[in-house]
Amino acid sequence: xxxxxxxxxxxxxxxxxxxxxxxxxxxxxxxxxxxxxxxxxxxxxxxxxxxxxxxxxxxxxxxxxxxxxxxxxxxxxxxxxxxxxxxxxxxxxxxxxxxxxxxxxxxxxxxxxxxxxxxxxxxxxxxxxxxxxxxxxxxxxxxxxxxxxxxxxxxxxxxxxxxxxxxxxxxxxxxxxxxxxxxxxxxxxxxxxxxxxxxxxxxxxxxxxxxxxxxxxxxxxxxxxxxxxxxxxxxxxxxxxxxxxxxxxxxxxxxxxxxxxxxxxxxxxxxxxxxxxxxxxxxxxxxxxxxxxxxxxxxxxxxxxxxxxxxxxxxxxxxxxxxxxxxxxxxxxxxxxxxxxxxxxxxxxxxxxxxxxxxxxxxxxxxxxxxxxxxxxxxxxxxxxxxxxxxxxxxxxxxxxxxxxxxxxxxxxxxxxxxxxxxxxxxxxxxxxxxxxxxxxxxxxxxxxxxxxxxxxxxxxxxxxxxxxxxxxxxxxxxxxxxx
Amino acid sequence: xxxxxxxxxxxxxxxxxxxxxxxxxxxxxxxxxxxxxxxxxxxxxxxxxxxxxxxxxxxxxxxxxxxxxxxxxxxxxxxxxxxxxxxxxxxxxxxxxxxxxxxxxxxxxxxxxxxxxxxxxxxxxxxxxxxxxxxxxxxxxxxxxxxxxxxxxxxxxxxxxxxxxxxxxxxxxxxxxxxxxxxxxxxxxxxxxxxx
Numbered sequence: 001x002x003x004x005x006x007x008x009x010x011x012x013x014x015x016x017x018x019x020x021x022x023x024x025x026x027x028x029x030x031x032x033x034x035x036x037x038x039x040x041x042x043x044x045x046x047x048x049x050x051x052x053x054x055x056x057x058x059x060x061x062x063x064x065x066x067x068x069x070x071x072x073x074x075x076x077x078x079x080x081x082x083x084x085x086x087x088x089x090x091x092x093x094x095x096x097x098x099x100x101x102x103x104x105x106x107x108x109x110x111x112x113x114x115x116x117x118x119x120x121x122x123x124x125x126x127x128x129x130x131x132x133x134x135x136x137x138x139x140x141x142x143x144x145x146x147x148x149x150x151x152x153x154x155x156x157x158x159x160x161x162x163x164x165x166x167x168x169x170x171x172x173x174x175x176x177x178x179x180x181x182x183x184x185x186x187x188x189x190x191x192x193x194x195x196x197x198x199x200x201x202x203x204x205x206x207x208x209x210x211x212x213x214x215x216x217x218x219x220x221x222x223x224x225x226x227x228x229x230x231x232x233x234x235x236x237x238x239x240x241x242x243x244x245x246x247x248x249x250x251x252x253x254x255x256x257x258x259x260x261x262x263x264x265x266x267x268x269x270x271x272x273x274x275x276x277x278x279x280x281x282x283x284x285x286x287x288x289x290x291x292x293x294x295x296x297x298x299x300x301x302x303x304x305x306x307x308x309x310x311x312x313x314x315x316x317x318x319x320x321x322x323x324x325x326x327x328x329x330x331x332x333x334x335x336x337x338x339x340x341x342x343x344x345x346x347x348x349x350x351x352x353x354x355x356x357x358x359x360x361x362x363x364x365x366x367x368x369x370x371x372x373x374x375x376x377x378x379x380x381x382x383x384x385x386x387x388x389x390x391x392x393x394x395x396x397x398x399x400x401x402x403x404x405x406x407x408x409x410x411x412x413x414x415x416x417x418x419x420x421x422x423x424x425x426x427x428x429x430x431x432x433x434x435x436x437x438x439x440x441x442x443x444x445x446x447x448x449x450x451x452x453x454x455x456x457x458x459x460x461x462x463x464x465x466x467x468x469x470x471x472x473x474x475x476x477x478x479x480x481x482x483x484x
Numbered sequence: 485x486x487x488x489x490x491x492x493x494x495x496x497x498x499x500x501x502x503x504x505x506x507x508x509x510x511x512x513x514x515x516x517x518x519x520x521x522x523x524x525x526x527x528x529x530x531x532x533x534x535x536x537x538x539x540x541x542x543x544x545x546x547x548x549x550x551x552x553x554x555x556x557x558x559x560x561x562x563x564x565x566x567x568x569x570x571x572x573x574x575x576x577x578x579x580x581x582x583x584x585x586x587x588x589x590x591x592x593x594x595x596x597x598x599x600x601x602x603x604x605x606x607x608x609x610x611x612x613x614x615x616x617x618x619x620x621x622x623x624x625x626x627x628x629x630x631x632x633x634x635x636x637x638x639x640x641x642x643x644x645x646x647x648x649x650x651x652x653x654x655x656x657x658x659x660x661x662x663x664x665x666x667x668x669x670x671x672x673x674x675x676x677x678x679x680x
């Protein structure tokens with residue numbers, strides 16, 4: 001029983017159809033207990049193939065060195081740091097949904113949080129690959145850890161944003177994983193208790209940690225979720241802030257701006273929600289979860305997209321104004337006026353592509369009709385993801401390809417096949433994980449859906465109409481009339 | 485660890501609105517509720533059962549300040565005592581630059597510590613097995629287990645639960661607590677095991 005007796009009829013139901021608690025379990029756990037479909041196998045093996053190509057690309061890079069990538073002295077950060085920032089950004093939506101919306105008590109979070117958090121974890125796993133393999137001599141990657149070593153001990157530089165990144169990303173991954181898994185425990189227990197086969201009983205029995213559903217355990221679980229949400233909220237803001245420090249604390253024109261932290265965070269949430277849309281529109285269709293991930297959910301996420309997209313747009317224009325005019329700094333102005341805004345410059349096209357994808361196109365979502373259109377939403381989510389990838393590409397490449405010494409300008413940079421392969425490989429990793437998740441994990445937070453079912457389920461809401469009307473009349477007679 | 489073998493009267497409810505008054509009445513009648521198992525967190529049930537508030541968040545705060553202190557003392561020791569680096573003649577004690585790592589460690593310590601404490605308090609770990617009074621307690625039933633002493637008349641308790649609105653009632657002899665086990669193997673009570 002929720003604290004609310006009923007929810008306003010003005011609000012759309014969060015769970016459609018005639019459901020009871022058992023039906024919710026059937027709908028969400030049912031697909032786990034079936035054999036994977038043909039489509040699943042096809043998707044899964046395509047992802048594995050991509051992953052293997054990525055592994056081969058990394059093998060080339062480790063064996064022959066960073067020269068396998070088309071980076072050069074001027075463009076030292078190209079595709080791989082672009083991809084790193086892009087993947088980390090994508091992760092942010094999951095935490096926003098599960099943590100910030102929990103603190104804001106947004107009920108619609110319950111339908112999408114599990115999948116979004118899974119996406120966060122997989123995206124951060126992909127992101128982590130890039131800085132690690134970019135080290136070149138990857139067998140020395142542990143040098144980034146502050147441990148008592150035989151070199152003095154020579155410690156890491158705690159004042160360096162790159163080290164902050166190490167701490168930020170690893171903390172973010174750990175906390176997201178813990179938050180996600182603690183939420184999964186009760187749902188694994190549901191799968192375990194329904195299991196018919198021995199293997200499933202064994203594996204889900206291990207995964208559920210012996211969860212019983214005891215009232216005291218639930219009380220602690222609630223407290224844990226709330227505090228973890230409270231911790232994740234500043235954490236998620238800090239992570240992309242720190243990623244932006246990688247650029248902002250340097251003195252490269254185009255990077256050296258104080259607007260970066262909020263601008264990066266808004267962009268991260270923007271791209272993350274686009275990715276959630278891409279994934280969930282497919283998942284709800286394939287797994288028949290339209291009753292749980294409703295049009296209302298999709299619309300709510302589109303509202304976040306138009307909000308964060310507009311924040312990002314505002315940041316782009318502010319940055320352009322400061323960089324191209326207000327700074328009155330020759331180098332800064334050159335980057336903005338020539339390298340970026342001039343569409344005929346070597347990378348000018350990427351700047352305008354970014355502007356179009358991230359600023360212009362999300363404005364379509366001011367229309368309620370388009371927000372509630374599946375095809376438009378899916379198409380837009382892809383556009384936004386492309387746009388946000390280009391944002392990072394623009395920031396990185398257009399700032400460095402013409403440096404302070406014109407003789408070392410490098411106006412031509414295109415990725416090698418192994419650079420592209422590495423990126424495709426992280427797609428492989430991401431989708432391999434996501435396919436496994438969608439098949440073997442409860443994709444929707446079962447217990448959370450059940451806890452909102454009686455206030456926000458369609459069939460329950462329909463029954464509440466009379467109570468609500470009677471209550472309103474009673475209020476009118478007792479309170480309002482007396483007052484007059 | 486297994487907490488001994490006891491007898492329970494178990495009543496399963498299918499509606500939380502029936503469960504609440506039942507919990508109140510059972511407590512008023514003086515029976516001892518061992519636990520109520522629910523498929524989702526039922527708000528207010530802990531108060532109805534008279535369970536005290538959890539202090540898990542306090543533990544979380546303590547872990548958090550442990551993280552803060554660890555980060556600050558360690559970094560300042562490294563940069564002012566153990567290996568002071570001259571970075572452009574800037575101060576060795578560069579507090580603003582340490583804020584990001586200090587913050588991250590605060591969050592990390594708090595989150596990891598709280599989750600471990602949570603698992604410890606609730607006896608949750610891989611390969612931990614417990615007695616489940618009803619398999620549908622994680623699906624759609626709210627399962628109340630009433631502990632019987634030697635003096636309790638279980639027929640009386642069963643009737644009581646019947647009147648309180650329980651859909652399914654039975655008597656179970658079970659071990660409380662936890663033990664190391666697998667869920668694909670049937671549970672045996674300690675006294676049925678050879679060598680007991």
